[in-house]
Amino acid sequence: MxxxxxxxxxxxxxxxxxxxxxxxxxxxxxxxxxxxxxxxxxxxxxxxxxxxxxxxxxxxxxxxxxxxxxxxxxxxxxxxxxxxxxxxxxxxxxxxxxxxxxxxxxxxxxxxxxxxxxxxxxxxxxxxxxxxxxxxxxxxxxxxxxxxxxxxxxxxxxxxxxxxxxxxxxxxxxxxxxxxxIDVERYMKYSNNEKRERLVISIGRFSPKKRYEDLIEIASRVKDVKFVIIGAVSDVNYMRRITRLIKEKGLSNVIVKPNASFQEKLELLSRAKVYLHTARNERFGISIVEGMAAGCVPVVYRSRGPWLDILEERQGVYGFAYRDLDEAASMIGNVLDNDVLWREILINTRSHVLKFxxxxxxxxxxxxxxxxxxxxxxxx
The missing domain is CATH 3.40.50.2000 (Glycogen Phosphorylase B;)
Incomplete structure (x- = not known):
């Protein structure tokens, strides 16, 4: 047969x-x-x-x-x-x-x-x-x-x-x-863009499990950096809560893009320098690998699949893992201000992401x- x-x-x-x-x-x-x-x-x-x-x-x-x-x-x-x-x-x-x-x-x-x-x-x-x-x-x-x-x-x-x-x-x-x-080869085509902005991307459905409140707190500590949340709307009330929280804090550096197209996601990843993943109970994290393949340095919460499987418990080699929000803000600032560091991690991840x-x-x-x-x- x-x-x-x-x-x-x-x-x-x-x-x-x-x-x-x-x-x-x-x-x-x-x-x-x-x-x-x-x-x-x-x-x-x-x-x-x-x-x-x-x-x-x-x-x-x-x-x-x-x-x-x-x-x-x-x-x-x-x-x-x-x-x-x-x-x-x-x-x-x-x-x-x-x-x-x-x-x-x-x-x-x-x-x-x-x-x-x-x-x-x-x-x-x-x-x-x-x-x-x-x-x-x-x-x-x-x-x-x-x-x-x-x-x-x-x-x-x-x-x-x-x-x-x-x-x-x-x-x-x-x-x-x-x-x-993960179609890493498709994302890697966008990794060659070296004209990156002070831009941080986060991708994931609008659900309390994604902890976008943490992203907003981090964004309030680095106000000279632009943050974009891309997500499918699985929980309308949660999305409204996030947009309301952004307004309450008066943050102009956080943008929400619900149900963005795949092409729009690729375009934003090609301009960003950092991929931020605030979920704390993630078993794997497909969007983290997508961001890495597109040329973004991942900053993830230090636990479970993102730390064990994707970063392989190697701090600063394929990306960074934080324990608290102050540490996350510091890591993001470090990557954005250090082009040499960004390029080093980008070189490391090019072969690493192929396993996915x-x-x-x-x-x-x-x-x-x-x-x-x-x-x-x-x-x-």
Whole structure:
């Protein structure tokens, strides 16, 4: 069987299907694109109709899938729809050769072939849920945890070494790190621009997890520097809160660009000298690598994937990691005022970012697909 005869179903039942999604949604699109380039047929399985035009606009990924299947389950059983999905997917086994769940940390579906986990949210959030909600979902979570314990989620893939450690800790499962594919070559075309401005870029959906309040505080300490926030609007109220906070502080050096196009993002990155990432609970951080490839020095919070996987715990080699806002402001000022330092880090990152490239992703993905097919054929 050649690749063109192999049908791959990508399952991503995102709550952001019509509105501002984030890295998980774009990853599923990138995965579909990579599989198509490798010659596979791709069928998309979603909980609602995907706004393909929107995602192509913000990601720059233009992929033509071979089919789309909608799984709309009754609202009454929404919390238990993994089990309904399991039954429906099992009935499709003759039509689809490999099933990949790309939202496995939130919606783990048993008996798929591959589960990609961006974050084991289901297993982490349980402790903070209200008691009445815990009682309602107790049977569901007990069954899902049993499936995970007995390794019924297929091959587990994840986005970083940090998440790999976390999955082992909270789920007891081994996993393989498959870094999200990033079109670094496309971004690197913009890295040669040496006429950089005193400009700092931050990219990420408008969500409290991104901590744009910290960016505003940093901007208030370096008022001779321009800051631009680019983000998909997944939380309108949070975006309004951020714009209101900017006005309250009287900051003219912070600009918000909601739902900016991919081309506008590239243009801004080509002019900026620093990429600032204020999120503190990031498992990886696709936009950090994009900024690095485009010629920006990353300044990130010192924790998790950005520090462990992207900067590789090497301060000042591929970028800088801060512990508090004063340190962040100082690091930004240092990079902006020191062209020699900026060039040194730019040289270091040019080869480093290639480990996160689409080509690196496709090579590893092809190996995984071959092993998965061999396993399926062995048991069929």
């Amino acid at each position: 050649n690749n063109r005869e192999i049908r791959v179903g990508i399952i991503h039942k995102s709550i952001f299907s019509r509105h501002g999604g984030g890295g998980a949604e774009i990853f599923s699109l990138e995965l579909a694109s990579a599989l198509k380039e490798l010659g596979f047929r791709v069928i998309y399985i979603a909980g609602d109709e995907y706004n393909w035009g929107y995602y192509r606009k913000i990601s720059g990924v233009n992929v033509k899938i071979d089919g789309e299947i909608l799984f709309r389950n009754p609202p009454l059983f929404k919390a238990y729809d993994e089990f309904i999905d399991m039954l429906r997917l099992n009935s499709m086994r003759r039509e689809i050769d490999i099933l990949i769940n790309t939202n496995g940390g939130v919606k783990p579906i048993p008996f798929v072939d591959i589960t990609y986990i961006h974050s084991p949210l289901l297993f982490n959030m349980w402790y903070s849920w209200p008691s009445i909600y815990k009682a309602y979902l107790f049977p569901r979570n007990a069954i899902l945890k049993s499936f995970a314990k007995h390794n019924m989620l297929g091959l587990i893939l994840t986005n970083s070494r940090f998440t790999k450690i976390e999955i082992k800790k909270v789920m007891g499962l081994d996993s393989i790190v498959l870094y999200p594919p 490239s689409r080509n690196a992703f496709k090579r590893k993905l092809m190996m995984i697909m071959k092993e998965t097919l061999a396993t399926r054929n062995h048991y069929d």
